[in-house]
Amino acid sequence: xxxxxxxxxxxxxxxxxxxxxxxxxxxxxxxxxxxxxxxxxxxxxxxxxxxxxxxxxxxxxxxxxxxxxxxxxxxxxxxxxxxxxxxxxxxxxxxxxxxxxxxxxxxxxxxxxxxxxxxxxxxxxxxxxxxxxxxxxxxxxxxxxxxxxx
Numbered sequence: 001x002x003x004x005x006x007x008x009x010x011x012x013x014x015x016x017x018x019x020x021x022x023x024x025x026x027x028x029x030x031x032x033x034x035x036x037x038x039x040x041x042x043x044x045x046x047x048x049x050x051x052x053x054x055x056x057x058x059x060x061x062x063x064x065x066x067x068x069x070x071x072x073x074x075x076x077x078x079x080x081x082x083x084x085x086x087x088x089x090x091x092x093x094x095x096x097x098x099x100x101x102x103x104x105x106x107x108x109x110x111x112x113x114x115x116x117x118x119x120x121x122x123x124x125x126x127x128x129x130x131x132x133x134x135x136x137x138x139x140x141x142x143x144x145x146x147x148x149x150x
Contacts, residue, residue: 005070005071005072006068006069006070007029007030007032007033007069007070007071008025008029008068008069009066009067009068009069010022010025010066010067011064011065011066012049012064012065012066012067013063013064013065014052014053014056014057014058014059014060014062014063014064014065014082014083015053015059016050016053016054018049018053018065019046019049019050019053022045022046022049022065022067022080023042023045023046025067025069026038026041026042026045026067026069026078027042029069030069030071030076033071035071035074035076037133037134040112040113040131041076041078041131043108043112044078044108044109044112044113044129044131045067045078045080047105047106047108047109048078048080048105048109048127048129049065049067049080050105051090051105051106051127052065052080052081052082052083052127053065053082055085055088056082056083056084056085056088056124056125057082057083057084057085057124058082058083058124060083063082063083064083065080065081065082066079066080066081066082067079067080067081068081074132074133075114075130075131075132075133076130076131077128077129077130078128078129078130079126079127079128080126080127080128081121081123081124081125081126082124082125082127083123083124083125084120084121084123084124084125085125090106090118090125090127109127109129112131113129113130113131114129114130114131114132115129115130116128116129116130
């Protein structure tokens with residue numbers, strides 16, 4: 001497996017108001033390496049940080065969400081680490097309600113990301129995604145679809 005180069009990490013309060021700060025942090029890191037097509041990464045970070053705050057212990061008082069960004073040869077890898085939840089796990093909604101105000105976050109990740117998944121860690125949960133530049137394939141050993149994770 002090739003090594004991803006860590007660009008940076010930020011820990012934010014587990015509040016919806018942290019979503020713009022997460023987006024700004026990711027944009028600055030990607031801009032620093034000359035990555036110009038950032039819209040998909042920013043949209044997916046928005047969805048994952050909002051989900052972390054709404055659906056994990058990170059949204060409780062004193063909770064935190066950590067966003068980590070790495071890249072290698074144009075492929076971007078982003079982890080969103082939250083406080084986890086014993087009774088809630090990331091899942092795709094089987095039907096998307098166009099009139100609903102929510103429920104599309106992981107569906108968007110599934111549709112846009114080159115690969116994504118999630119796993120439990122002692123401190124909570126990591127939901128990750130990777131974006132590969134157009135015309136390229138995901139390098140061997142770099143990622144897998146969520147259905148292939150635990």
